[in-house]
Amino acid sequence: MDFYPVAIEKLIEEFAKLPGIGYKTAQRLTLHVLNLPREEVVGFAEALVKARGTIKYCSVCGNYTDSDPCSICSNPNRDNSTICVVEQPKDINTLEKVQEFNGRYHVLHGVISPMMGKGPDDINLKNLIKRINDELKEIIIATNPNVEGEATAMYISKILKPFGVKVTRIAHGIPVGGELEYADEVTLAKALEGRTEL
Structure with missing residues (x-):
């Protein structure tokens, strides 16, 4: 000791x-x-x-910021027709590094997890619904591919259906450089489900 x-x-x-x-x-x-x-x-x-x-949360998207709204929400060059929904502010940073998405973000600050006592009212869903307008065409759900992330994605899809906005889910599957023999059954199933034509 x-x-x-x-x-x-x-x-x-x-x-x-x-x-x-x-x-x-x-x-x-x-x-x-x-x-x-x-x-x-x-x-x-x-x-x-x-x-x-x-540091506080952006009043629009829920990202970390030192000015409100954050730099992404206040950027007039971002695409207002698409919102990418993520679990945590750190996920925005990860997606921004790819430089493939130019839309807006929405941070849930968690996921639905009955085992942890977290329901839909415990995450930032109400503000997402408030952001739906005529300009919005698609909501991309980018929650993690685990049980809680999948349950949250399904719930969001279900509650957004009446609004007539297109709801998509990021693809899951074998990572680039990965090998089939090391992939688990769920990952392989998702990869087969999300296959694309060449």
């Missing part, structure tokens, strides 16, 4: 609260921070406090 001063143990505990960080990694991070020059530690702490104090 490690015996550190109380201040070090407290810092280890705080790092360990971060997702994906266990005790050993928290311990390494803590000891690394303690060996940094004071100015770097102060800069790190100030960056944390500033980000927590200035």
